[in-house]
Amino acid sequence: MGLVLAWCCSAMAQSDFTAALLGTGHDERVDGGDGCLNEPDFIAGVYDAVTQLQAGGNGYGCDSEWGAFTEFDFTGIGAGSVILSVTLFLRYTGYGDDAMGLPYIGVYGYEYTGGPVVLPRAELDDHTALAIFAPTSVTNVDIAIDVTNFIRDLVLEGTFQTGFFVCGVFSEVGYNDMVYFGGLDHAHPPRLVITTDNPVGNDRSSWGGLKSLYR
16 A cells, blocks of 8 residues: 655745725815804715815815715735735825915724714824824825724724725814825825735645656
């Protein structure tokens, strides 16, 4: 009776997965008196077709500020993938009036619902931000934001959709410091790139079969 040895060969391959972009949009909230509305919340999850997403303060008319959002589906990474890193890319396309200085921008994660999501302005600050960055006068560049831990936690919970909201770290109401990012219809829309360490697969072979591969 011949001896048959089973050889099991496995390997790991690093790969980049780009999540499906579900939609983008921006929202203006007004925070003023003298007949102006008073809206303490942003609303995310209502898509629009604008090319330039706005974030920052508006000091004209009723004082207000803007925030932008983007939503993704990353079901395609598959269960069992080991997430090495996750990067959100936002194309910084321009700014309005920087005479008062450009705002510090915070990136916040929120639960995807497939519809409108209320985001209280009071809960968006430097303590709840996933990341904070400072736009400059250099435009048409990608801002890369590390959101690895946030996405890892979602995947562990079995959640494969999420939203990201972008606005001033602190309220920008009354300032003229608007900045712009590429939206869904821009040549460079938001991207969520997930780097995983995926199993390639296992091949089993007898000793004789393995020897034949090297003759």
